[in-house]
Amino acid sequence: MEIDGGVDAVFDQCTQFFLQWFRTLPGATFHRDIRIEDLRGRNAGRGIVATADIEPDTVLFTIPRASIICTATSSLPNRIPEVFDTSGADGNQSEDDDDDEDDPKSQDSWTSLILIMLYEYLQGSSSRWKPYLDVLPAKFDTPMFWSPAELAELQASSVVLKIGKTEADQMIKRKILPVIRAHENVFFPSGSASLSDDQLVELSHRMGSAIMAYAFDLEKDDEDEAGREEDDDWVEDREGKTMLGMVPMADILNADAVFNAHISHGEDALTATSLRPIRAGEEILNYYGPLSNGELLRRYGYVTAEHSRYDVVELPWELIERRLKERFVALKSQDWEKVANLMDPEDTEDSFVIERVSEDPDSSGVIHGEAQVRDLPEELEEQVKDFLKAVKKVHSQSAEALSDKNARKEIYLDSVLRALRDREAQYGTTLENDEGLLKSEQPNGRRDMAVWVRRGEKRLLREAQVWVAQQLAELELSTSRPTSSAPTAKRQRI
């Protein structure tokens, strides 16, 4: 992440102007024992740090809702009402609204906020949010902005498939550019030069990325209807249906999987509160949810050691199916076609998520216990069962062997174990190579972050292999029949 004004003096000045501006907002508070700090030395931009010990439940700062940038506060929706559906009570679209993909008049919460951010940015000093806009980053480290060589460092991570640069480009061209071109006088204040399409696309990507990494879902309610605190309160909604807003100061907080502060959403203000004692010098941290490092990188452009527990790997069915088929050497291609026809496409998953079982953070933002692989997805076992049932139907000679429950379980575990090894082999380097590449627990730059993500996925794949091999060994012990992938066992082909 590169913040505007790389030079220290400019950086500090922007911070000071922003803080002064924030303090003047009616209803805003900022605790005397916290300060905004320059954390660029560890690639963390700005953050908020305690300058003295802070007690739990201390209000750290309060953000009046009127200072949030959203459809309810920006003047843009009033200037071009035909583009914004302001018929709802709070100015955002309802879930039932048709989102006509090609109609620039049909905007969702994402595109609405991109338009608003572009508009406010292009107003320059006339925008009432100028000091805030000046502390937002101009460049991002999310993979959306990586070169092909940088992306190649992610190797076989499924993050690569989820970047969505082309879709974002298309969305900007369909929904953003036509609105700006139809209202040049609104977006470009008199006296300012218009921007080319390419410049606008680039600026829209910048605003979209700022929204992705900084915006809050404004309809979060701290309590459910029964008045209980909802567990996943702090997990942001990014489905594009509820009103999103840029919340000055709340978004100066950095975040981690172990955290010490929480933003609660009140009627007139959002409040940041300490969840436990915070020592002088400690950073105040918010929470983005139980995200894998791959997802953290994709959305926010950083990775952390604490998020490793939530790492995930996608295991394609194709790899499992290939290993399953190896167990039935007698079946011909026409038999496999029949097996495929017997599998219900509606119920057939393309891939399965391998992950650890982990405790949720407690109410003070601390996680207890170690995250461990303790199972495989239930749907994976179900799909293998369906596959074996289909084999049984198609190939009568296999039916007898497959009527034994333990034999079916062995085929299942053995095929998954081999598929996990195949999945690991899809990465261009070994886990041991990657361990050697990362010398510190502080990733430095895009390449380190890519290695961090792929190393985390390989560690998880190894843990999953150990767990499955254990299940196989236990199965072998319980049935006293050799299983295939335990080191001494032989595989039975049918």
Ligand SMILES: C[S@@+](CC[C@H](N)C(=O)[O-])C[C@H]1O[C@@H](n2cnc3c(N)ncnc32)[C@H](O)[C@@H]1O
């Ligand atoms: C809501 S902003 C937080 C404020 C941000 N540091 C700034 O200077 O504007 C989110 C961005 O901060 C950075 N960030 C947040 N938490 C971080 C962490 N624990 N370590 C490093 N960077 C972090 C990432 O670049 C992320 O996209």
